[in-house]
Amino acid sequence: MSIEKVPSSSAQPPSSASSSPFELRKGVNGLHKVVLREVRGSSVEVYLYGSHVTSWKNDHGEELLFVSSKAIFKPPKPIRGGIPLCFPQFSNHGPLESHGFARNRFWCVDPDPPPFTNTLSKAFVDLILKPTEEDMKIWPHSFEFRLRVALGPGGDLMLTSRIRNTNTDGKPFTFTFAYHTYFSVSDINEVRVEGLETLDYLDNLRNKERFTEQGDALTFESEVDKIYLSTPTKIAILDHEKKRTFVIRKDGLPDAVVWNPWDKKAKAMADFGDDEYKHMLCVEAAAIEKPITLKPGEEWKGRIELSAVPSSYCSGQLDPQRVLQSS
Structure with a gap:
């Protein structure tokens, strides 16, 4: 966990920026x-809306994230797919609405961001969220949430969240967090996840009971909703049919959520296609089991780096363990 003391800032971000090389367009x-x-x-x-990543394409124009064809791009409904931000609460692990409110608030582009250590990328944008009076009624804490979205020279996607306690009453606050990443896969039956073997997890389908993973790797034959604890900094998702491996590198996020609704729950969701569960898998870098507590002036940082590399597990061109062990 990364928490540090930082100076306060009174700068108010406008709704657009000129310091970062990006385009501001109208979407759905x-x-x-x-x-x-x-x-x-x-x-x-x-x-x-939500500071929500909805598309990540490689240099061949292939979409790497899943967004439902039935996603509702209309506030206050969160967008189904991409990378929703779960803050200040993951799921129903707390008193707030499921996954908190950050994913269905309007963020601003920050033209004058604080210095970040990782500035290698020239393609980035900084977004900022501060609580409204309505937010303070449901979660009575003052905060500043900065998100940097950056695209690396090789097409890697990097998300860095900085959350700071700006309370003036001296009170700390506690939160849980997740990057709720929906990866696009060819067929959920042809996917395996490496890096979570032998770890303990909380099973949300069994009243959050604690179990230990027994398999050599995670494969999927039915609904899954698990929170893996004390996970490694790297996790690999192998898609055999597409001959593609996603690599997740994370910092400040000890947990990892694995979720697929399968057929019955897919049919029950109005913003999710009946058969779309076959083409998505959520593997989420998170901080859930041990909530983050910040005193006034303290800041927490949580970062992920996502990469997609060509691979063929069956032909031995890529050893998943080498992916996990490489730097």
Whole structure:
């Protein structure tokens, strides 16, 4: 966990920026979105509604994230798919609405962000969220949430969240958090997840009971909703049919959620296609089991880096363990 003391800032971000190389466009239903592009052809789209990444394409123009064809781009409904931000509460692990409120608030582009250590990428945008009076009624804490979305030269997607306690009453606050990433996969039956073997997990389908993973790798034959605890900094998702491996690198996020609703729950969701569960898998970097507590002036940072590499597990071109062990 990364928590540090930082100086306060009174700067108020306007709704657009000139310091970062990105495009501000209108998306679905007129909602504004930011488009980042790398010179080699990869791209990212981020809606200001929810600071929500809805597209991540490689340099061949292939979409790497899943967004439901039935997603409702209309506030206050969260967008189904992409990378929702779960803050200040993951799921129903607390008193607030499921997954908190950050994913269905309008964020601003920050033209004058604080310095970030990782500034190698030229394609990035900084977004900021501060609580409204209505937010303070349901969660009575003052905070500043900054998100940097960056696209690396090789097409890697990097998300860095900085959350600071700006309470003036001296009170700390506690929260849970997740990057609720929906990966696009060819067929859920042809996917396996490496890096979570032998770990303990909380099973949300069994009243959050604690179990230990027994398999050599995670494969999928039915609904899954698990919170893996004390996970490694790298996790790999192998898609045999597409010969593609996603690698998740994370920092400040000890837990990992694995979720697929399968057929019955898919049919029960109005904003999710009946058969779309076959083509998505959520593997989410998170901080859930041990909530983060910040005193006034303290800041927490949680970061993920996502990459997609060509691979063929069956032909031995890529050893998943080598992916997990490499730097």
